[in-house]
Amino acid sequence: xxxxxxxxxxxxxxxxxxxxxxxxxxxxxxxxxxxxxxxxxxxxxxxxxxxxxxxxxxxxxxxxxxxxxxxxxxxxxxxxxxxxxxxxxxxxxxxxxxxxxxxxxxxxxxxxxxxxxxxxxxxxxxxxxxxxxxxxxxxxxxxxxxxxxxxxxxxxxxxxxxxxxxxxxxxxxxxxxxxxxxxxxxxxxxxxxxxxxxxxxxxxxxxxxxxxxxxxxxxxxxxxxxxxxxxxxxxxxxxxxxxxxxxxxxxxxxxxxxxxxxxxxxxxxxxxxxxxxxxxxxxxxxxxxxxxxxxxxxxxxxxxxxxxxxxxxxxxxxxxxxxxxxxxxxxxxxxxxxxxxxxxxxxxxxxxxxxxxx
Ligand code: HEC
Ligand code: HEC
Numbered sequence: 001x002x003x004x005x006x007x008x009x010x011x012x013x014x015x016x017x018x019x020x021x022x023x024x025x026x027x028x029x030x031x032x033x034x035x036x037x038x039x040x041x042x043x044x045x046x047x048x049x050x051x052x053x054x055x056x057x058x059x060x061x062x063x064x065x066x067x068x069x070x071x072x073x074x075x076x077x078x079x080x081x082x083x084x085x086x087x088x089x090x091x092x093x094x095x096x097x098x099x100x101x102x103x104x105x106x107x108x109x110x111x112x113x114x115x116x117x118x119x120x121x122x123x124x125x126x127x128x129x130x131x132x133x134x135x136x137x138x139x140x141x142x143x144x145x146x147x148x149x150x151x152x153x154x155x156x157x158x159x160x161x162x163x164x165x166x167x168x169x170x171x172x173x174x175x176x177x178x179x180x181x182x183x184x185x186x187x188x189x190x191x192x193x194x195x196x197x198x199x200x201x202x203x204x205x206x207x208x209x210x211x212x213x214x215x216x217x218x219x220x221x222x223x224x225x226x227x228x229x230x231x232x233x234x235x236x237x238x239x240x241x242x243x244x245x246x247x248x249x250x251x252x253x254x255x256x257x258x259x260x261x262x263x264x265x266x267x268x269x270x271x272x273x274x275x276x277x278x279x280x281x282x283x284x285x286x287x288x289x290x291x292x293x294x295x296x297x298x299x300x301x302x303x304x305x306x307x308x309x310x311x312x313x314x315x316x317x318x319x320x321x322x323x324x325x326x327x328x329x330x331x332x333x334x335x336x337x338x339x340x341x342x343x344x345x346x347x348x349x350x351x352x353x354x355x356x357x358x
Contacts, residue, residue: 022155033053059167065079070136070143076142078185087285088110104296109290114192150181168184192354199342214335229328243280248281253314255316258273258274258318286346
């Protein structure tokens with residue numbers, strides 16, 4: 001300590017002394033690359049150069065994700081609103097944050113988020129998982145905590161400092177930052193991958209067969225055959241992720257003036273009037289596991305969702321033209337639901353790196 005007060009050069013020897021307060025250099029830093037299992041049909045996982053996936057980083061992120069240490073009153077964690085059993089979507093319509101504060105949007109499924117390159121959240125207001133993970137902590141509707149406090153709590157924790165050392169090679173406890181914490185969380189989120197083992201994917205690989213109902217639903221969904229009605233779904237929900245990740249108005253609200261949407265959605269981000277009331281077309285993978293549905297969780301069953309689309313939705317000046325009365329029979333509606341259920345892939349439930357580590 002005294003050294004700090006005298007000439008810097010004279011301290012040289014002491015600087016190499018590993019017993020500086022908070023020193024972590026005794027802990028081995030030898031990160032092991034993490035290789036996630038990615039379904040063959042998926043696009044490549046885009047990982048930022050400055051945050052490669054490592055075993056140590058993923059495990060640290062997993063702990064932070066499940067740890068209420070991130071919240072003001074130590075009661076809420078990311079997993080409170082994104083539990084694994086529902087494909088990391090919030091089973092509650094409007095999630096309760098700290099003090100039981102309620103938001104006005106439903107927490108979406110956090111699967112395959114590492115593959116989305118056109119914005120996260122229902123309105124696409126952030127682009128990267130690192131950027132995203134900064135937000136819930138300080139959001140009064142979510143964890144309602146100050147990052148400085150969180151970082152203090154982490155620094156004083158019996159286990160976390162060593163884990164930050166192992167994941168990121170920091171030399172001292174004081175090198176722990178919120179930026180490193182969100183990097184770890186983002187690493188964990190990137191390995192939440194689900195898809196390859198759904199019945200749908202098995203059928204595409206000729207490893208299984210649809211039932212007649214499922215096949216009929218598939219045909220309607222993707223407009224395969226001229227003989228049966230086209231349900232238009234595949235225009236907005238398609239590709240290996242079953243999401244275009246584009247923004248549309250799918251007719252949830254009856255609006256004559258674009259200013260009047262109860263939630264302006266995409267318009268809040270682009271500041272374009274015509275984008276008001278548009279939301280991201282989310283993935284339909286594991287959709288059976290993620291009720292309630294839509295950005296405000298207004299539908300509690302897939303049958304209600306199909307009823308909505310079949311009705312042609314509500315009028316708004318920017319209603320997408322593909323949203324129109326479909327005239328489906330009861331059988332056709334239930335065929336569509338049967339098809340949607342083939343998108344369920346619970347394989348990630350067996351990934352030991354994704355469950356609660358505590
Ligand atoms: C109180 C409930 C709540 C908590 C706690 C919470 N979230 Fe969320 N999460 C939501 C809601 C609601 C949305 C959608 C918000 C929106 O679109 O405006 C969301 C969206 C997301 C998304 C966007 C996914 C996508 O595909 O666009 C990610 C990623 C995410 N949360 C990660 C986290 C992480 C990491 C934490 C912990 C640091 C966390 N969440 C804590 C409710 C919560
Ligand atoms: C014009 C594009 C478009 C078409 C066509 C379309 N959708 Fe959607 N879908 C969306 C958008 C946008 C959302 C999110 C809307 C919101 O929450 O405000 C959505 C949401 C959903 C959801 C809820 C997802 C969740 O996580 O809550 C389901 C289920 C769904 N669509 C199924 C279908 C089916 C089945 C069809 C065909 C009958 C269909 N969609 C046709 C754009 C579309």
